[in-house]
Amino acid sequence: MAKVITTDHWVWHTSTVPANEGEEVELFVRERNGTPEGQERKPVLMLHGRSVPTLPGFDLRYKTYSWSGALAQAGYDVFMMDLQGSGLSARPTMDDPHNVNPNQQNLLTPRPPGFTPGGQLNYPYQLNNSYSDWDELHTVVEFIRGLCGADKVAFIGWSAAAFWMGPYAVKNPDKVESLFLLAPIFPAEGSPNPPASLPAPGFPTNLSTKGGLSSPAGWGGELLCEGQREDGIVDVVWDALQKSDPVGSVWGGIDGLSRFRSFTRWGWNKATAAQDEVLGGSVPVLIVYGEHDKQANTKPPNPNPELNFSVPALYHSVAGAHKLMVKLACAGHSVPWEVQHKNVHELSKHWLKHLKVDGKTQGVFDMDVDGNLSPAP
Numbered sequence: 001m002a003k004v005i006t007t008d009h010w011v012w013h014t015s016t017v018p019a020n021e022g023e024e025v026e027l028f029v030r031e032r033n034g035t036p037e038g039q040e041r042k043p044v045l046m047l048h049g050r051s052v053p054t055l056p057g058f059d060l061r062y063k064t065y066s067w068s069g070a071l072a073q074a075g076y077d078v079f080m081m082d083l084q085g086s087g088l089s090a091r092p093t094m095d096d097p098h099n100v101n102p103n104q105q106n107l108l109t110p111r112p113p114g115f116t117p118g119g120q121l122n123y124p125y126q127l128n129n130s131y132s133d134w135d136e137l138h139t140v141v142e143f144i145r146g147l148c149g150a151d152k153v154a155f156i157g158w159s160a161a162a163f164w165m166g167p168y169a170v171k172n173p174d175k176v177e178s179l180f181l182l183a184p185i186f187p188a189e190g191s192p193n194p195p196a197s198l199p200a201p202g203f204p205t206n207l208s209t210k211g212g213l214s215s216p217a218g219w220g221g222e223l224l225c226e227g228q229r230e231d232g233i234v235d236v237v238w239d240a241l242q243k244s245d246p247v248g249s250v251w252g253g254i255d256g257l258s259r260f261r262s263f264t265r266w267g268w269n270k271a272t273a274a275q276d277e278v279l280g281g282s283v284p285v286l287i288v289y290g291e292h293d294k295q296a297n298t299k300p301p302n303p304n305p306e307l308n309f310s311v312p313a314l315y316h317s318v319a320g321a322h323k324l325m326v327k328l329a330c331a332g333h334s335v336p337w338e339v340q341h342k343n344v345h346e347l348s349k350h351w352l353k354h355l356k357v358d359g360k361t362q363g364v365f366d367m368d369v370d371g372n373l374s375p376a377p
Contacts, residue, residue: 280320
């Protein structure tokens with residue numbers, strides 16, 4: 001068993017988030033390094049999605065659930081980052097309860113000190129945008145390349161991470177080894193351009209609750225197989241979410257709340273996925289998703305193209321030939337916390353080593369709960 005060294009880094013970054021533009025902020029990056037002695041580092045960067053920060057998503061220290069730990073044990077130097085407004089990175093304007101989504105301010109009970117519901121937002125804008133997220137991703141990529149002495153970094157992204165890792169890989173193929181996207185959010189007809197003005201109107205802070213985590217509108221609505229989720233895992237995940245948000249954890253009563261940022265995004269669509277045949281060309285792509293995922297696959301289609309998501313549409317949009325897609329049986333959007341998580345770990349290890357699935361560099365596959373692969377019908 002490989003010796004794994006865990007190090008938490010605080011990476012300095014000049015912010016391009018409108019709320020604190022120009023300020024020097026710290027981005028949280030956890031490293032789990034399993035590089036065997038005397039060997040070159042093989043860096044992997046894992047990036048979170050919209051509402052789950054990096055540690056609950058990729059380093060859940062419970063039984064076999066730590067994905068980063070599994071990759072480190074396989075000999076990789078694994079890095080996980082929080083974008084601003086998420087987890088342990090800087091959270092500009094978010095500590096002010098007056099900046100919470102007005103439709104969620106009823107959750108602030110008991111009220112935080114000084115909070116009066118129903119008033120004007122102190123910052124009436126969305127927090128992040130694609131420019132600022134790409135900038136933060138770039139800072140961390142450069143940090144990893146310098147630390148490891150590596151030209152390229154392998155990318156692993158979950159859910160909305162596709163918005164940042166996909167376009168970044170297209171623009172920087174000289175820095176990205178490969179792309180593994182789990183449950184990627186992909187609006188094929190999404191906007192290619194930013195809005196006319198930034199920051200966009202809105203609010204910076206959303207809230208999630210322990211009850212909402214597994215409600216029928218979320219994770220609970222995707223549990224369609226017996227034994228798909230282990231008993232007690234919701235408590236474990238919620239505890240990890242609370243530890244990643246020291247402020248939100250003391251809001252909203254006994255169970256606390258988990259805060260996540262709002263953001264304005266653009267530039268991730270069928271044109272981007274096909275651009276210059278980078279994806280599937282110099283940057284090989286593996287796409288993985290659960291058969292019961294209702295977040296990454298919009299059914300019925302949403303009339304708003306910005307909210308109409310399809311994982312197969314991403315596979316078909318990638319223009320390069322080195323692309324694969326695997327659909328996981330008995331799995332939903334939260335598969336890193338479901339019984340299929342171990343198969344996801346094994347699949348990612350195999351991908352990072354061989355850049356193949358079942359010996360192939362192209363194709364669509366199904367994977368059962370035992371990890372057996374078969375060509376999709």
